[in-house]
Amino acid sequence: MLKILLARLATAIPSIVGVVVVTFMLTRLLPGDPAAYFAGLSASPQAIAEVRAKLGLDKSLPEQFVAYIGDLLSGNLGNSLSTGQPVVTEIATRLPASAELTLFALILAVGIAIPLGVLAAVKQGTWIDHLCRIVTTAGVSLPVFFTGLLFAYLFYYVLQWAPAPSGRLDVFLSPPPHVTGFYLIDSLLAGDFEAFRGALGQLALPAISMAIFSLAPLARMTRGSMLSVLGSDFIRTARASGLAPRTVIFSYAFRNAVLPVITTLGMVFSFLLGANVLIETVFAWPGIGLYAVNALITSDYAPVQGFVLTMAVLYVALNLVIDLLYGLVDPRVRLES
Amino acid sequence: MLSLLRHARYVMSENPVTGLAFALFAVFLLAAILGPLIAPYDPLQSNAAMALKPPSAAHWFGTDQLGRDIFSRVLVATRLDLTIAFASVVLAFLLGALSGVAAGYFGGWTDRVVGRLADTIMAFPLFVLAMGIVAALGNKVINIVIATAIINFPLYARVARAEANVRREAGFVEAARLSGNGEARVVLGHVLPNIMPIMMVQMSLTMGYAILNAAGLSFIGLGVRPPDAEWGIMVAEGANFIQSGEWWIALFPGATLMLAVFCFNLLGDGLRDIIDPRKRT
Numbered sequence: 001m002l003k004i005l006l007a008r009l010a011t012a013i014p015s016i017v018g019v020v021v022v023t024f025m026l027t028r029l030l031p032g033d034p035a036a037y038f039a040g041l042s043a044s045p046q047a048i049a050e051v052r053a054k055l056g057l058d059k060s061l062p063e064q065f066v067a068y069i070g071d072l073l074s075g076n077l078g079n080s081l082s083t084g085q086p087v088v089t090e091i092a093t094r095l096p097a098s099a100e101l102t103l104f105a106l107i108l109a110v111g112i113a114i115p116l117g118v119l120a121a122v123k124q125g126t127w128i129d130h131l132c133r134i135v136t137t138a139g140v141s142l143p144v145f146f147t148g149l150l151f152a153y154l155f156y157y158v159l160q161w162a163p164a165p166s167g168r169l170d171v172f173l174s175p176p177p178h179v180t181g182f183y184l185i186d187s188l189l190a191g192d193f194e195a196f197r198g199a200l201g202q203l204a205l206p207a208i209s210m211a212i213f214s215l216a217p218l219a220r221m222t223r224g225s226m227l228s229v230l231g232s233d234f235i236r237t238a239r240a241s242g243l244a245p246r247t248v249i250f251s252y253a254f255r256n257a258v259l260p261v262i263t264t265l266g267m268v269f270s271f272l273l274g275a276n277v278l279i280e281t282v283f284a285w286p287g288i289g290l291y292a293v294n295a296l297i298t299s300d301y302a303p304v305q306g307f308v309l310t311m312a313v314l315y316v317a318l319n320l321v322i323d324l325l326y327g328l329v330d331p332r333v334r335l336e337s
Numbered sequence: 338m339l340s341l342l343r344h345a346r347y348v349m350s351e352n353p354v355t356g357l358a359f360a361l362f363a364v365f366l367l368a369a370i371l372g373p374l375i376a377p378y379d380p381l382q383s384n385a386a387m388a389l390k391p392p393s394a395a396h397w398f399g400t401d402q403l404g405r406d407i408f409s410r411v412l413v414a415t416r417l418d419l420t421i422a423f424a425s426v427v428l429a430f431l432l433g434a435l436s437g438v439a440a441g442y443f444g445g446w447t448d449r450v451v452g453r454l455a456d457t458i459m460a461f462p463l464f465v466l467a468m469g470i471v472a473a474l475g476n477k478v479i480n481i482v483i484a485t486a487i488i489n490f491p492l493y494a495r496v497a498r499a500e501a502n503v504r505r506e507a508g509f510v511e512a513a514r515l516s517g518n519g520e521a522r523v524v525l526g527h528v529l530p531n532i533m534p535i536m537m538v539q540m541s542l543t544m545g546y547a548i549l550n551a552a553g554l555s556f557i558g559l560g561v562r563p564p565d566a567e568w569g570i571m572v573a574e575g576a577n578f579i580q581s582g583e584w585w586i587a588l589f590p591g592a593t594l595m596l597a598v599f600c601f602n603l604l605g606d607g608l609r610d611i612i613d614p615r616k617r618t
Contacts, residue, residue, distance in 0.1 A: 018453070
């Protein structure tokens with residue numbers, strides 16, 4: 001098992017190298033002179049030259065690349081111009097907010113998409129199949145920032161079911177003591193049900209908007225994969241042997257059909273991490289997406305670069321987890337390696 | 338050609354939604370071409386006396402915080418949005434199809450370089466990479482086009498590679514080679530035209546995603562700048578008024594954007610059914 005784990009880890013190395021090279025290139029592509037940017041608007045040529053030397057921009061590209069790797073290894077992503085804080089700590093404090101939102105949205109998306117896809121395949125051609133088709137086509141067409149706004153208007157302004165779209169917790173409630181950084185879990189650990197309800201209320205709309213956007217590939221793949229498995233010989237045999245339809249569908253068909261669904265999770269995460277930025281902007285969610293957007297507006301590049309790198313590393317790690325999960329679910333993959 | 342048309346008619350009659358998508362596409366195309374000519378008001382003309390008025394007979398979609406007519410702005414924005422999406426799709430096609438066909442046809446190191454490049458791009462969450470690219474290249478519309486093309490590149494390169502690889506040993510390719518054509522001529526004159534239908538399907542399938550991506554980037558303040566009319570930025574402007582109940586500022590540009598993406602997604606599916614019936618779902 002350990003050998004397999006190491007082999008899988010090794011497959012992530014080229015991706016990480018690619019990600020680091022690309023983010024390095026992005027830091028060198030800054031419009032105009034990066035040193036002039038980091039020195040500030042009213043800097044003298046001498047000050048700019050000093051900044052250039054300090055940032056190492058006067059060295060050759062390979063030397064700069066080595067320095068960049070060194071910085072990354074020591075966890076230095078530079079400082080934010082507007083707050084003066086190290087980007088690493090600012091991202092680290094905001095990451096739980098984004099992670100809670102994204103994971104909650106993922107759970108929602110999987111929880112809706114997989115039953116929908118299975119039902120659509122089992123009852124092919126019925127209303128639930130049509131519903132599945134409508135949801136998947138509409139889901140990918142909805143601009144996630146627009147759905148978010150629409151929900152905020154409907155459920156906050158018109159119906160007043162949801163709290164104001166402003167952050168993770170109402171200002172009158174105090175956040176639970178920090179354990180995991182996830183308000184839902186922390187508030188339960190602290191036994192603070194009021195904070196739990198508040199956090200859940202704030203989380204619902206942004207998470208639902210993200211889930212709707214990202215469930216389409218999952219539902220579509222579940223349906224397609226279930227259909228092809230249901231049409232195969234071993235299902236016919238299982239049915240002919242007189243097994244209950246429930247056993248055939250869940251123990252025989254679904255377990256085989258779930259494999260391609262797991263591979264689409266990678267795409268779903270790509271969708272979710274991108275949508276995360278837009279949704280955090282709409283709901284003033286204090287995560288890393290909003291942090292990056294605010295930095296973009298003020299042309300503060302270090303946080304943006306740190307954000308892109310963090311997201312990419314997270315994404316590579318998530319893909320690795322999906323890969324491992326695949327091996328766990330499918331014994332054949334384990335045997336091959 | 339005739340059989341293709343007959344097949345197209347068959348697909349249309351089987352799936353009336355595709356016909357609807359084609360009609361909608363025609364409307365968007367007309368709006369893009371004629372937009373500025375038929376807009377009832379100047380999309381940039383502000384009018385403080387008419388600020389934040391809900392939809393009425395004079396202003397079908399209402400007016401925004403500066404009193405500008407939202408209907409005119411949505412109409413005029415069609416051209417910019419479709420141009421950005423179309424330009425990025427064409428650029429992605431040029432980069433992706435050429436390198437993908439070369440990779441599939443020649444194999445070897447060309448294949449490895451193109452494959453590695455595509456893998457590296459796919460290692461990023463795509464919208465985040467697009468953000469990073471626009472931030473690095475500078476906050477201009479052309480850079481939105483470039484960023485959207487780059488994140489779509491792997492899709493094109495992979496499809497083109499797979500299709501070219503299958504045709505490498507095909508009879509018509511062998512014949513072209515044997516009659517003394519150079520490799521470049523075989524690739525560009527024989528293999529590439531042969532995979533064009535599939536690439537066209539790919540283009541229409543990614544068009545909706547390109548619109549969505551470009552609008553998302555301008556929603557967070559990248560690329561298009563106010564006061565220019567563009568759907569994403571108009572939704573962003575309307576977002577500030579949602580909490581006070583002025584829904585029309587964000588709703589109409591957002592709904593139009595949604596309709597456009599929906600139209601292109603349906604169109605892509607329909608076109609695929611016509612050209613590549615094996616992939617029908």
